Amino acid sequence: MSDPLFGAMLQSIVDGSPEKATELAQQALADGVDPLDAVNRGFAVGIKFAGDQFGCGEMFLPDLLASAEAMKAAIKILEPEMLKRGSQRKALGKIVLGTARGDIHDIGKNLVATILSASGFQIFDLGTSVTPEQFIAKAKEVDADIVGVSALLTTTMAGQKSVIEALDRNGLRPRVKAIIGGAAVTAKWAAEIGADGYSRNAIDALELAKNLMGKVTNKETAQA
Amino acid sequence: MRPRIQLLSPELVGRILHEAFELLMSPGVRVGSAAIELLRSAGVEIGVAANAGVARIPESLVRKCLASAPRDFHLYNRQGEKAVHYGGDDVHFDPGSCCVQVLDPDTLEARPSETRDLVRIVHVTEMLPEFAAQSTAVVCSDKDAPSAIGDLYRLFIVLQHSDKPVVTGSFSAAGLQGMIDLLVADSGSPEKLRQQPRAVFDVCPSPPLNWSEFGSHNLLDLARAGVPAEIVSMPLAGGTAPVTLAGSVTQHAAEVLAGITLHQLARPGSPIVWGGAPAIFDMRTGGAPMGAVETAMLNMACTEVGKHLGLPTHGYLVATDSKFVDAQAGAESARSAMLGALAGINMISGAGMLESLACFSVEKLVIDAESIASAYRLARGIEVRNDEVRSDEVRGDDVRPQTLATAMFAQTGLSGEFLQLKETRALFRQEQHLPSPVIDRSARGSEPPTDVFTRARTRVDNLVSKYRKPALPEDVLRKLQAIVNREADRAGVAAELPGK
Numbered sequence: 001m002s003d004p005l006f007g008a009m010l011q012s013i014v015d016g017s018p019e020k021a022t023e024l025a026q027q028a029l030a031d032g033v034d035p036l037d038a039v040n041r042g043f044a045v046g047i048k049f050a051g052d053q054f055g056c057g058e059m060f061l062p063d064l065l066a067s068a069e070a071m072k073a074a075i076k077i078l079e080p081e082m083l084k085r086g087s088q089r090k091a092l093g094k095i096v097l098g099t100a101r102g103d104i105h106d107i108g109k110n111l112v113a114t115i116l117s118a119s120g121f122q123i124f125d126l127g128t129s130v131t132p133e134q135f136i137a138k139a140k141e142v143d144a145d146i147v148g149v150s151a152l153l154t155t156t157m158a159g160q161k162s163v164i165e166a167l168d169r170n171g172l173r174p175r176v177k178a179i180i181g182g183a184a185v186t187a188k189w190a191a192e193i194g195a196d197g198y199s200r201n202a203i204d205a206l207e208l209a210k211n212l213m214g215k216v217t218n219k220e221t222a223q224a
Numbered sequence: 225m226r227p228r229i230q231l232l233s234p235e236l237v238g239r240i241l242h243e244a245f246e247l248l249m250s251p252g253v254r255v256g257s258a259a260i261e262l263l264r265s266a267g268v269e270i271g272v273a274a275n276a277g278v279a280r281i282p283e284s285l286v287r288k289c290l291a292s293a294p295r296d297f298h299l300y301n302r303q304g305e306k307a308v309h310y311g312g313d314d315v316h317f318d319p320g321s322c323c324v325q326v327l328d329p330d331t332l333e334a335r336p337s338e339t340r341d342l343v344r345i346v347h348v349t350e351m352l353p354e355f356a357a358q359s360t361a362v363v364c365s366d367k368d369a370p371s372a373i374g375d376l377y378r379l380f381i382v383l384q385h386s387d388k389p390v391v392t393g394s395f396s397a398a399g400l401q402g403m404i405d406l407l408v409a410d411s412g413s414p415e416k417l418r419q420q421p422r423a424v425f426d427v428c429p430s431p432p433l434n435w436s437e438f439g440s441h442n443l444l445d446l447a448r449a450g451v452p453a454e455i456v457s458m459p460l461a462g463g464t465a466p467v468t469l470a471g472s473v474t475q476h477a478a479e480v481l482a483g484i485t486l487h488q489l490a491r492p493g494s495p496i497v498w499g500g501a502p503a504i505f506d507m508r509t510g511g512a513p514m515g516a517v518e519t520a521m522l523n524m525a526c527t528e529v530g531k532h533l534g535l536p537t538h539g540y541l542v543a544t545d546s547k548f549v550d551a552q553a554g555a556e557s558a559r560s561a562m563l564g565a566l567a568g569i570n571m572i573s574g575a576g577m578l579e580s581l582a583c584f585s586v587e588k589l590v591i592d593a594e595s596i597a598s599a600y601r602l603a604r605g606i607e608v609r610n611d612e613v614r615s616d617e618v619r620g621d622d623v624r625p626q627t628l629a630t631a632m633f634a635q636t637g638l639s640g641e642f643l644q645l646k647e648t649r650a651l652f653r654q655e656q657h658l659p660s661p662v663i664d665r666s667a668r669g670s671e672p673p674t675d676v677f678t679r680a681r682t683r684v685d686n687l688v689s690k691y692r693k694p695a696l697p698e699d700v701l702r703k704l705q706a707i708v709n710r711e712a713d714r715a716g717v718a719a720e721l722p723g724k
Contacts, residue, residue, distance in 0.1 A: 184324060
């Protein structure tokens with residue numbers, strides 16, 4: 001962290017500048033810095049910081065999205081080198097996401113996908129109005145750790161229940177965790193339909209996902 | 225003079241409409257398959273490949289459809305009297321719709337709403353003159369309620385317990401037809417329902433610029449049935465719409481213009497409302513803060529655009545983001561009730577709602593009724609009573625002061641004895657809104673003072689105890705039940721018809 005390059009990386013993420021993040025990632029490669037170090041000691045610290053700032057109300061959703069974009073830009077530069085060294089960042093987990101059947105409102109789901117992806121999860125986004133069958137098929141195909149179902153409308157929340165029932169029917173639980181979210185979703189509803197968790201916003205969703213993966217939440221976001 | 229608040233200059237209204245028409249051509253509007261043929265036969269270009277289902281609607285066609293849309297219409301009560309006037313600057317309020325939870329007044333916890341909650345809300349609404357219409361306020365999740373036909377079932381409950389008009393909406397295309405059947409049975413015939421509609425249906429586009437399969441279908445079916453439709457466009461500024469309030473008002477205008485075009489093409493002259501539930505997008509929570517002042521500003525501005533086009537208007541206000549019936553709830557709800565009334569919005573939905581429309585409180589509903597009464601009072605403005613006092617405004621002696629003050633001073637001199645003047649007795653009811661005991665203005669006495677929530681609970685109990693169920697003819701009730709049973713069979717659920 002004392003390294004000024006890592007400090008600048010952190011700052012580029014907090015500033016939400018994909019251009020600066022790209023430049024710093026390129027510089028790191030040119031200087032022979034281990035790309036995994038660049039992520040873990042630089043950029044990922046920035047994402048963690050941005051998340052904390054959001055959590056205490058100092059940063060807002062547009063800021064957070066810009067930070068995630070900057071993170072994506074840095075990873076894009078660093079990834080080929082990580083692959084070459086066989087030291088790519090290990091995904092924190094695989095998450096299948098989508099909105100409940102009949103619900104085409106995806107802004108919340110997209111936020112969750114962006115934040116989780118920037119924080120090191122591998123995201124399989126099925127888009128909007130996803131049937132329980134589609135969730136199941138994808139979860140099996142990618143050997144998902146978590147399935148997340150979003151619903152904005154009070155009338156489509158029942159679709160979250162259907163997905164959880166389908167996971168049970170297919171014997172995927174408790175190995176695959178089911179999480180839900182959406183404007184009208186409450187902890188009570190989550191408990192009622194037997195979800196493994198729910199969160200009120202994308203940052204809480206990150207904590208939730210990490211907890212479900214058996215991670216200790218105060219560890220660094222991205223781990224080798 | 226009637227007080228008004230306007231947020232948009234005529235020039236800005238012109239720019240908003242100009243850009244809204246531009247949006248209808250580029251990027252265009254996504255429409256459901258039901259609407260495509262209709263638009264094509266009107267000469268509208270429908271995109272292909274990546275733009276499949278995207279209609280580019282020219283201003284000329286929209287203008288033609290605007291010309292056939294009625295400038296006003298009425299909703300009728302069961303007695304066949306005009307009870308709501310959609311048009312001009314008339315203002316009405318109805319409770320919010322479609323909550324899934326209610327605030328339990330004993331535990332102060334939100335719990336899933338049930339049929340008994342809907343019945344209680346309908347009873348209280350029926351007793352409050354501040355509400356010109358009922359709404360199908362909560363979803364019934366009790367095990368006796370047939371959830372697969374939840375939309376129709378809610379209307380069935382309201383029709384049994386109320387004489388007032390109803391603001392409602394369906395959850396599916398099949399549900400809509402059943403609901404129209406219920407209204408036809410209630411009115412006596414499809415023709416009677418068209419002539420004297422009892423209900424208006426909310427129909428929602430999906431921001432941005434998307435009339436989904438379901439939304440398009442509903443709009444066309446309602447137009448063809450001649451049952452009033454209320455377009456509830458819901459741009460979230462910064463989330464699903466431009467972050468600027470002016471930009472979101474422009475998107476709202478484009479969505480509603482597209483909806484009116486589909487609707488009027490299906491049946492010119494069918495009643496349609498320029499409505500919405502626009503809100504800002506909360507940059508911390510990602511939610512839609514219904515109590516934000518900017519949300520009220522969006523509703524007011526969208527209404528101004530609709531009024532400029534000469535259309536009936538609707539908005540979503542008098543709601544709060546608080547989870548309790550507390551100071552935040554009171555401040556946000558009362559503020560937006562005032563602003564909505566001063567904007568002259570024909571129908572303002574949302575009273576009774578907490579938690580950004582997720583939870584309903586009947587105690588909040590009676591408190592909101594007081595805010596609404598105050599808003600009505602404000603909207604009447606300062607009246608000079610010596611010119612044209614309407615006979616229904618005068619009680620007792622026909623007293624019309626010839627001057628503002630001097631004629632009354634001629635009687636009292638400097639004695640200060642205004643309370644004894646016949647003018648005072650004759651006019652105080654028009655000059656002052658007299659609140660119910662929900663509003664505390666009393667001096668502190670020997671009894672400990674109560675808070676507003678406690679007084680609201682007492683008021684709810686009082687209203688419910690005074691409520692009398694309307695006399696619904698036996699044959700009409702049987703017809704309504706038969707429709708619910710038929711729809712329940714069709715949906716494959718048992719309907720035990722609770723809550724009667």
